[in-house]
Amino acid sequence: MIEMQNLSFGYGGGEALLADMTLSLQPGSFHFLTGPSGAGKTTFLRLCYADLLPSAGRMSTFGQDVRALSRDGIAGLRRRVGVVHQDPQFLDHMPVAENIALPLMISGQAVDMAALGDLLAWVQLSRHARAMPPELSGGERQRAALARAVIMAPDLILADEPTGNLDWDMSMRLLQLLIELNRSGKAVLIATHDLNLVRAAKQQVQARVLRIAGMKLQLAGADL
Amino acid sequence: MRKPELKSLDLATLWRGLTRPDAAGADRVVPPTGFTAQLTLFSAAAMAFLAVFAMALALATGRLAERWSSELTQTMTVRVQAPPDQIDRQVNAVMAALDTTPGIAEARVLPDEQVEKLLEPWFGPDLPIEALPIPRLIELVEADEGFDAEALRLRLQGEAPGAVLDDHTRWRQPLVSAANRLRILGLFSLLLIASASGAMITLAAKAALAANGQVIRVLRLVGARDITIATAFVRRFTRRAALGAAGGTVLGMLAIWALPSVDGAGGFLTGLGFRGWGWLLPVLIPVVAAAIGFVATRWAALRMLREVR
Structure with missing residues (x-):
């Protein structure tokens, strides 16, 4: 799904933030990416959805070299990768339901209203379907972002500190949704510095823990 | 960072995107911008109104120059005193x-x-x-x-x-050259109006695109292709330019039609207006305005999209 070989990255081609990383992300896998703030977790995720290009090394997503992707190729890749940010952005002039259906709309696909209703119910946002994004709380925004990330039935879900602004109960609810997605066959990669979240997940799912330390990517599952 | 390629936004592809019905409602991704929209409509209408007059001026002076030139060249007078x-x-x-x-x-x-x-x-x-x-x-x-x-x-x-041959050259030449210059002035005005319209629509489109930078980033993030984003903006501005220009053209044609008739003006004026098939010429103005809107917005969209990966 995602293959990295001796991959390095530095902003503006300058000093490397990530170096010599090798990773193979398999379909249906569940990974956490941990590390201190500023270690490069967000940068790593941005590389995964081709928002950044590696400075050195090889990287392919779904069998395609990311450097060779055209802009339309990148758009196609992003339809196969659902991304949930710590501070998700929406189109504030469109209701929540339409924001969730946005990936379908921009790819010219018809929106199945029943399926959209089910999705809203799954993320417990049925009551907010007609609300505008600025009216949502932090947890509701995260769940709306998750619904938008999965509406195209992507193969991989990337979540960048999805529980960073949420209380514990809401964090658990969101984690539960991500675990459900993984059980339905999606690969999940969550960047977080919250080790309690990692422990809670490991009780329910076979998750591997990656850690960025000293610019390198390490497998840290045994330590937890 | 290497310059992104925007090959997918070639004119033909964009035109196909523009003429295809927007069944999925993708154009709604662009937030409504009331003030910019009204400003674009008004400016396009005003420019089209002026363009109608410039066109009428160019046509009328053309007729005048031709008439003076042909009539006066062939008739002369001998005065015998x-x-x-x-x-x-x-x-x-x-x-x-x-x-x-x-x-x-x-x-x-x-x-x-x-x-x-x-x-x-x-x-x-x-x-x-x-x-x-x-x-x-x-x-x-x-x-x-x-x-x-x-x-x-x-x-x-x-x-x-006692006979003097007057071939009218003395006063015919300045008149014909004045009429010719007026015609050039009319055509130049049309060019100026088209350029000003282009600049105005480009500015409006750039302002709208800059104001919607966040929207464009969100759209790219969820997998929108450049063509989808550009079409949403280009369709909106092309439509506004065409609609505004159509309104301005109709008003301009009504104003020309309401001018005093040639007879009423004492037979001196050749009539600032259109004759016969000439009345169809102003129909080109909304078409040209739409084309200007299309090209100007595409240019602005290309520049904006280059900044977003």
């Missing part, structure tokens, strides 16, 4: 000379009634022509092949010293 006892002889001598001059299709002495009519605006009706020392006027029409005016002048000097 002589003492009363010599005037008939000199007129006959001039007519004889004209008859034998190659390149003159027709020559005739203007009858008194016609001379009287010519002088009526200045001296009023019932002018006693015979009592006034008014020169005799001979109107001549040049044949297609033309004649040698200088040679004729010399000949008339010898045979009828």
Whole structure:
């Protein structure tokens, strides 16, 4: 799904933030990416959805070299990768339901209203379907972002500190949704510095823990 | 960072995207911008209104220059002024000379009634022509092949010293050149209006795109192709430019239509307006405005999209 070989990255081609990383992300896998703030977790995720290009090394997503992707190729890749940010952005002039259906709309696909209703119910946002994004709380925004990330039935879900602004109960609810997605066959990669979240997940799912330390990517599952 | 390629936004692809119905409602991703929209509509309408007048001016001056040029080139006058006892002889001598001059299709002495009519605006009706020392006027029409005016002048000097050939060159040339310059001015105005419209729509589109930078980033993030994003903006601005220009064109045509008629203006004006098929020409204005909107917004969209991966 995602293959990295001796991959390095530095902003503006300058000093490397990530170096010599090798990773193979398999379909249906569940990974956490941990590390201190500023270690490069967000940068790593941005590389995964081709928002950044590696400075050195090889990287392919779904069998395609990311450097060779055209802009339309990148758009196609992003339809196969659902991304949930710590501070998700929406189109504030469109209701929540339409924001969730946005990936379908921009790819010219018809929106199945029943399926959209089910999705809203799954993320417990049925009551907010007609609300505008600025009216949502932090947890509701995260769940709306998750619904938008999965509406195209992507193969991989990337979540960048999805529980960073949420209380514990809401964090658990969101984690539960991500675990459900993984059980339905999606690969999940969550960047977080919250080790309690990692422990809670490991009780329910076979998750591997990656850690960025000293610019390198390490497998840290045994330590937890 | 290498410059992103935006090959997918070639004109043909964008045009196909623009003409395809937006069934999924993808255009709604662009937030409504009331003020910019109204400003674009108003500016396009105002420009189209001015363009109608510039077009009418160019057409009217074109007609004027053509008419003066063709009518005045082919008709000339010989004025004969002589003492009363010599005037008939000199007129006959001039007519004889004209008859034998190659390149003159027709020559005739203007009858008194016609001379009287010519002088009526200045001296009023019932002018006693015979009592006034008014020169005799001979109107001549040049044949297609033309004649040698200088040679004729010399000949008339010898045979009828009181005869003067007036080929109207003195006042015809400035008039024709003035009309031609007016026509160029009209066409230049059209060009200026088109350029100003382009600049105005580009500015409006750039402002809208810059204000929607976050929207574009979100769209790219969820997998929107450049063509989808650009089409949403281009469709909106092309439509506004076309609609505004259509309104302005209709108003401009109504204003031209409501101008006083040629007869009403005293027969001097050739009529600032359109004739026959000419009325169809302003229909091009909304089409051109739409094309300008299309190109200007595409350019602005390309620049904006280059900044977003």
